Amino acid sequence: MTASISPTPPEPLVLPDAGSAESWLRERSGSALARVEELAGELRTAPPGGALETLRVWDEVTLALRGTSGMASLLANVHPVEAVRTEAEATEMAAQRLSTALAQDGELYAAFAALDATGLDPLAQRFLAKILLDFRRAGVDRDDATRARLQQIDERLLELDQEFSRIARDDVRTVRVAPERLGGLPADFLESHPVENDGLVTITTDYPDALPVFDYARDARLRTDLRRAYLNRGYPAADPVLHEMFDLRHEYATTLGYPDWASYDAEVKMIGSGEAIPAFVDRIAEAAREPGERDLAILLERYRRDVPDADRVALADASYYRNLVFAELFDLDTQLVRTYFDFAKVRAGLLAVTGRLFGVRYDEVDVPVWHEDVASYDVVRLADGARLGRIHLDLHPREGKYKHAAQFDLAPGVAGKSVAEGVLVCNFSRHLMEHDHVVTLFHEFGHLVHHVLGGQGAWARFSGVATEWDFVEAPSQMLEEWAWDPAVLASFATDDAGDPIPAELVAKMRAAEEFGKGYLTQTQTMYAALSYWFHQERPADLTARMIELMERYGPFPYLEDTHFYASFGHLGGYSSAYYTYQWSLVIAKDLFGAFDPADLFATEVAGRYRDRVLAPGGSKDAADLVEDFLGRPFTFDAYADWLAR
CATH class of the missing domain: 1.20.1050.40 (Endopeptidase. Chain P; domain 1)
Structure with missing residues (x-):
């Protein structure tokens, strides 16, 4: 034999x-x-x-x-x-x-x-x-001419999506200021922004530059000037691209017999229909209204001590004054917080935490990559030493690179045929990180581990993050909770002396984070409404419609002469479906309720979540995956309770 x-x-x-x-x-x-x-x-x-x-x-x-x-x-x-x-x-x-x-x-x-x-x-x-x-x-069942037109539209839409991404990626703007105007900014920021030969300092709209200015700069004019530059990235070049994109999507959908693009797009999502999108957005907006108004009143009260006649908090000042409320109402020094989040320690901690949670380890490998900043790891299952996939972390900004944070597929995983490979692309500081960025890193890594763990099945069609698109954010949103747990943070967040972040400081961070969640949710509903109505109405004047939606849904007034939609990359990939972030968050809050806050690494629940939600990839409908884990269908209750607190 x-x-x-x-x-x-x-x-x-x-x-x-x-x-x-x-x-x-x-x-x-x-x-x-x-x-x-x-x-x-x-x-x-x-x-x-x-x-x-x-x-x-x-x-x-x-x-x-x-x-x-x-x-x-x-x-x-x-x-x-x-x-x-x-x-x-x-x-x-x-x-x-x-x-x-x-x-076709x-x-x-x-x-x-x-x-x-x-x-x-x-x-x-x-x-x-x-x-x-x-x-x-x-459109396989259409006549030759119709199929040809659909293919033409499809190709042009990809060209437009690429162009829109390129416009936003390459449009890095700068503000140049005298060094004395940088009061309030952290020491490491000042060290990395030296005074140039003409006596000025250059600040860009890339995240590691812009966000500390928004949070800490005492100079209101600097905050406004940089915010205006930030919100104008991509404008006016993106306008004709977006107009053509919206028109072609509408033509594609109606050619196939759908009333509009959102109806075509929603057919394969959990929400099921385009008309359900504005109803869901308004439901979230109503749930956020009272907590949003409550926290905005506190923010405005603090703002009026410096701007006595203000009726509303200016958009350019919102982050700065939120930090002041953190300090005065919650006794939280956010600049002290960031001293515990050295980038190298955070990256190591992320790997340790997720490795423990999902029963894997990350073995660093020296392999060819596209840039020296990239770190690569084999993902190995602890139970049997099997390699599940390979991940690459590309986490710092550079010229010509994608400007936001996302997970990209490099290769789908199929048992016996292809190793799952994914890439995390972010734009973080090389030194100290804001805790918000730590949360973002955990969130995006959630997509990466989903890609790998879900890449062990027999079919490429169902490999990795292959569920309905309005579910894909839920596992990542849930993983954010581990970036808030005091014991988890203490395992990697240490200061220069090696002392872990105190639990009482984390408690203050958590209490402060609860402040503003209502009006931050209102901001998310404004984004969701914009992504839907831009596609539904295809307005001739995008800026005018944006302003109307900001007034209806957003918590802050429009900043004159700005056009944030021109770099709102989700209008490309997510199209009319930005609502998915809140839809997924509803599910994420319900999923997290199955974990014991006193033991976030409990083997039974963590393994069940890994095996029933992540590992199946797209082999089941998302609602069934969630029900398999929870033992019941998901509900709105946990989200509503969280928002109302």
Whole structure:
């Protein structure tokens, strides 16, 4: 008898050095897309004998397309060489063009529609149903001219999305000030911003520069000038891009028979319908109204001590005065807080905390990457030493890099075929961090660990963060809670002397954080309303409509001559569905209720959460994943209780 030989486990990608990245990307993507066309041709002319075999071939197509698109999107947003970014955008376009062509292919659709699902397991049946839905949503049943127009729109929308991202990414503005105007800013900020030859200091709109100024600068004119520069990134270049984007999305949806883009987009989300979006936004706005008004009154009272005739707190002053309320009402010194959050310690603590929570460890690996700032780790399961995936952390700003915080896929994980690889792209200080940024880091890492833990299944279609898009933020929002726990923070947040952050200081931080949650939620509802109504109405004057929505939903008045939507990147990827952040938060608050605050690492509940919510990826509807974990459907109750406190 011949002994069976186990297949060789797949290896992570071997990335090129910076000098060969352009040719490497071209060759790798060309080979992958050629393989997709080959497989599609086989399905047309010589399909395999059974339904399961046909689905497996299509999943190979899915794996190749996802891997190519994810890799290209990442490099387009992070690579330091402009030529590589340009090549990556072209690669992403080629993958999208091919994907759309396949989804509109009548021969392929007929082959899948004719499959007999009898005997398929539930997951394979789910895959087949998703494939048929994809074909329909791409217009496969329309005439040739209509399909051609839909493909033209699809390609142009990707071009516009890339252009919108590029405009926001590359538009870094500066304010130059005399050093005496920097009073109130932390010592490490001053050290990293030396006086230049002309006697002035340059401050940019990148996060590590702008946010400390908003929080700490005593000079009101500096706060206003930098806030205005910050809110004008991308303007006016983004306006024609957004107008065309909104119009084309509307045309795409209505061509397929939907009343509007939001209805088309919501069909595959938990919310189910476009008309449910403004109803949900208004429900959140009403829940936030009373706590928002309560805290705004406190903020305004403090503001009037310096600006006696003010009716409302100015937008440019809101962060600064919130910190003053923290100090005076909660005895919280936020500059003292940040001395406990050295970046290197926070990064190490994040890995230790999430490793303990999810039963993994992170082994640092020395592999080729796109920039020297990037740190790479293999994710290894503690139970058996199996490598689950590889992660890359790219956490500091630089020219030409994505300006916000997000997780990018590098490769989807499929058992026996592909190692899950994800990249965390952020823009944090290299030195001391604000605690808000620590929370953001935990949040974004939640997406990364979801990508890896959910990348162990048999189907590329369901790998990683593949659930409905209005659920994907929930696991990350829940993970933020570990960045607030006193014992968790004490494990890595230490000052220069090595002393851990005191529990009483964390208690003050938590109490202060509760202040303002009502009006911060109002800000989120304003963003959600803007993303919906910009798509629904496609207003000729985006600024005028933005101002109206700020007055209706937002807690602060409009800052004259600003246009924040021009760099509001969620209008690209999230389109009309920014509501998802609050929808997900409703679920996150309910999920966290299953954990014991006295023992956030309890093995049973942490393992159950990992295995029932994260590991399945998109193999079940999100509502079912949550019910599997909670033992009941999720409710609004925990969110409402949190907001009302």
